[in-house]
Amino acid sequence: MNKTDSIDIILRSLHLPAIKREYKALSKQAESENWSFTQYLKVLIEIEADERAERRTSRLLKRSCLPQGKNMDSLDQKLMPARVRKQIPVLLDGGFVERGENVLAFGLPGRGKSHLLAAIARELVIQKGYSVLFISTHRLVEQLLRAKRELEIEKLLKKLDRFEVIVLDDIGYVQQSREEMEVLFTFLSERYERRSLMITSNLLFSDWDKIFKDPMTTAAAIDRLVHHSTILELDNDSYRAKAAQKRINKEKSVKETR
Secondary structure: OOHHHHHHHHHHHOOOHHHHHHHHHHHHHHHHOOOOHHHHHHHHHHHHHHHHHHHHHHHHHHHHOOOOOOOOOOOOHHHOOHHHHHHHHHHHOOHHHHOOOEEEEEOOOOOOHHHHHHHHHHHHHHHHOOOEEEEEHHHHHHHHHHHHHOOOHHHHHHHHOOOOEEEEEOOOOOOOOHHHHHHHHHHHHHHOOOOEEEEEEOOOHHHOHHHHOOHHHHHHHHHHHHHOEEEEEOOOOOHHHHHHHHHHHHHHHHHHHO
16 A cells, blocks of 8 residues: 555545545646645645535535525615614624524514525525524424324434424414414423524514414513514515516516517
């Protein structure tokens, strides 16, 4: 076995694929450009670190279940209220995640709540490396109920706890039964002041008794969510209505030019 084969085996055993792939070519460049040993080592380490970061980001995005196409580039911020636009850069900084705080987005259907929170969450993965899960309230409640029936709800809650941010979409869309309300409240309580939630809702807090049924439980749920939170009120015009009108105008224009 020659020296190069020995190095390759060691690098493979240490799980350093980028260094293994690049060290030979870089050694020639280092010799021709008179790099120091430190400079050569630094470049190799940076290549490995960058590729690891890219692989981790790819894994996090895959696990996140974030909807495709809902990102900051496709988000038309001009259609959003000015006060919401001002809050976006602060949320993208990610400080609320470090503090275990929540983000609550309220508004009628079609106002861009899900798109906004999904776009922010995607940036938190890419730019900050946070672990995120995007899930509908209906699906989460189904998972919690199944785990409860199988006596594995603690196991599921621990699994969910691995995500630093959970985007809970449409919390008021499905009117929960008492059993559904109980597992949802348990989930909210488990994350209180420890892990961040980003929640969209078509219902104002005054209507949350439709979700949790019991007034005391409703008050307790709201208290936990609001205690440390940023509230985004999307009272702008409907995104979907504007998009539909734009499509109609375009089709009309095409017909007129024929």
